[in-house]
Amino acid sequence: MSTLAPSTIDLASRLDRDAPAVEVRDLRKTFRRRDRKAGRFARKRPWPALDDVTFTMARGECVAILGQNGSGKSTLVRLLSTLLINDGGEARIFGHDAFKETATIRRLVNRVSVEASFFKKMSASENLSYAARFYGMRPSQTRTAIPEILSEVGFPPERRNESMENLSRGMQQKVALARALLTSPVLLLLDEPTTGLDPRSKLEVQEFIRKVRSEHDATILLCTHDMAEAEALADRIGLLDRGKLLFLEPVSDVKRRFGVETLEQAFFAATGREFENEGQDDDDEYREVFA
Amino acid sequence: MSEYAIEMRNQLVGLFGIVERNMYLTKRYFLWDLAFMFWTIANTLTIVFIARAANLPPAKENTLATLLLVGATIWAFLGIIFEFMTETVAWERWEGTIEYTFMAPLSRLVHLFGQGAYAVLYGLIRAAILFVAVAAFLGIHTPNANYGAALALLAIASVSFIGVGIMTSVLPLISPEKGAQLGFVAQGLMLVVSGVYYPVSVMPEWMQWIAKISPATYALRGDRNSIVYGTGLQWADVWPLLIIAVLATPIGLAVFRVGERHAKKHGKLKRSG
Numbered sequence: 001m002s003t004l005a006p007s008t009i010d011l012a013s014r015l016d017r018d019a020p021a022v023e024v025r026d027l028r029k030t031f032r033r034r035d036r037k038a039g040r041f042a043r044k045r046p047w048p049a050l051d052d053v054t055f056t057m058a059r060g061e062c063v064a065i066l067g068q069n070g071s072g073k074s075t076l077v078r079l080l081s082t083l084l085i086n087d088g089g090e091a092r093i094f095g096h097d098a099f100k101e102t103a104t105i106r107r108l109v110n111r112v113s114v115e116a117s118f119f120k121k122m123s124a125s126e127n128l129s130y131a132a133r134f135y136g137m138r139p140s141q142t143r144t145a146i147p148e149i150l151s152e153v154g155f156p157p158e159r160r161n162e163s164m165e166n167l168s169r170g171m172q173q174k175v176a177l178a179r180a181l182l183t184s185p186v187l188l189l190l191d192e193p194t195t196g197l198d199p200r201s202k203l204e205v206q207e208f209i210r211k212v213r214s215e216h217d218a219t220i221l222l223c224t225h226d227m228a229e230a231e232a233l234a235d236r237i238g239l240l241d242r243g244k245l246l247f248l249e250p251v252s253d254v255k256r257r258f259g260v261e262t263l264e265q266a267f268f269a270a271t272g273r274e275f276e277n278e279g280q281d282d283d284d285e286y287r288e289v290f291a
Numbered sequence: 292m293s294e295y296a297i298e299m300r301n302q303l304v305g306l307f308g309i310v311e312r313n314m315y316l317t318k319r320y321f322l323w324d325l326a327f328m329f330w331t332i333a334n335t336l337t338i339v340f341i342a343r344a345a346n347l348p349p350a351k352e353n354t355l356a357t358l359l360l361v362g363a364t365i366w367a368f369l370g371i372i373f374e375f376m377t378e379t380v381a382w383e384r385w386e387g388t389i390e391y392t393f394m395a396p397l398s399r400l401v402h403l404f405g406q407g408a409y410a411v412l413y414g415l416i417r418a419a420i421l422f423v424a425v426a427a428f429l430g431i432h433t434p435n436a437n438y439g440a441a442l443a444l445l446a447i448a449s450v451s452f453i454g455v456g457i458m459t460s461v462l463p464l465i466s467p468e469k470g471a472q473l474g475f476v477a478q479g480l481m482l483v484v485s486g487v488y489y490p491v492s493v494m495p496e497w498m499q500w501i502a503k504i505s506p507a508t509y510a511l512r513g514d515r516n517s518i519v520y521g522t523g524l525q526w527a528d529v530w531p532l533l534i535i536a537v538l539a540t541p542i543g544l545a546v547f548r549v550g551e552r553h554a555k556k557h558g559k560l561k562r563s564g
Binding site for chain 2: 106116122130
């Protein structure tokens, strides 16, 4: 990337190069949830979204965390991006405590989630300007940086002044990628970035993720339930199941360990359940939103 | 440039970003705003016409109409500030951008102050249009008005209003379903005890005590005196506003931090109610 957000550039140059990009140890997060079957007035019960999760990521590595809906992937991403507070354990990003040094962490991390999440009446350019200002980018910088980054993600720059509501889902997701990269994160959290995209857009986004890895000094944590995507993009693959991280290793090691040909078979071997037959509970359902 | 200076500059750019975004949104929702402006003018007319119905001599009718208009204008101004502050969370949650804003390296004070600053600017413009439109429609004369003093007092009061607004902006964080509505309740309560269309002295004593800690009390009293009687900026109105401003902003921020922590602990940042 040619343009770095001022808030990140100085910090990135002073990062401890020997520290792991991500170091998660015994990380726990529990929400309270009312059992739907027990009725509206039933007492809420604790539901562990993450249960003693431990792993590390090296700088520049791309790690994919596989898991069904409700397995805890989004909770993990939210914890690492300072949007949730942990109930136990710790997480460090380039040596900085994710729950105590939030101001520093916010300059290092950005994320792309399954929903593009923009002000729909505002244009792509206006939405990107809004996001960039938070990272110290002035109008003189965004004037050139926004068309540049939009070109890089394959978004036609001439459409940058159209309101977001007029753009397709695939186009919106490209703007979401541009938003994350505009702020030059050293840790990029991708939470189902291609879910719901048409096959062509999906391939374009995947191609861009590869490009980011090769050209940009970014560490990538990809959370997905798309096994093919994980296998194609990641150095190592982890399986998060009902809040527990069952393994995290290169895909060849996973297959060798379970003596299987595919990741679907590995999932079955690890959990005793079919990947496709999992429940459809979304992570969000775990949270105490209507408390 | 020192690290501190860089951080200060980045925060100022972020504050500009909040104001800039609100300008974009005002531009995009201009027709909504226009419709809302008409509604506010019509609503204010229904209040100020009461002066006509009172069968008073013309001079007294004009004074009563002006007093009611000042009350309605400040109600509208305060309404905008509270709406913007409460919407800080509610609007972003509705659009789905809230998590991106809350994970950005912008201090919460700058974030909320930026929202408040735009609300004050926008509210002042709307209040001025409202005042002029209704005064022209009803032929209200304000020959003695000291608009400079009235505006200066409103500007001083705005800092307190932002502080109180920050306290109410936390409500949608705690209760995604009902938080925004509770903000309107807070606004209504503040105006009731502050004597929006009547002197504070007509209220029960316990309400008069509450009025003493409401910034709207001093803004209303001072602005009425400036516009009807032409008085300048009165220290008796200014010092309570300064004290409330000094206290309200840090208290508001502390309250917001507690609410934000609660939302992050229980995962309430994202969902709309």
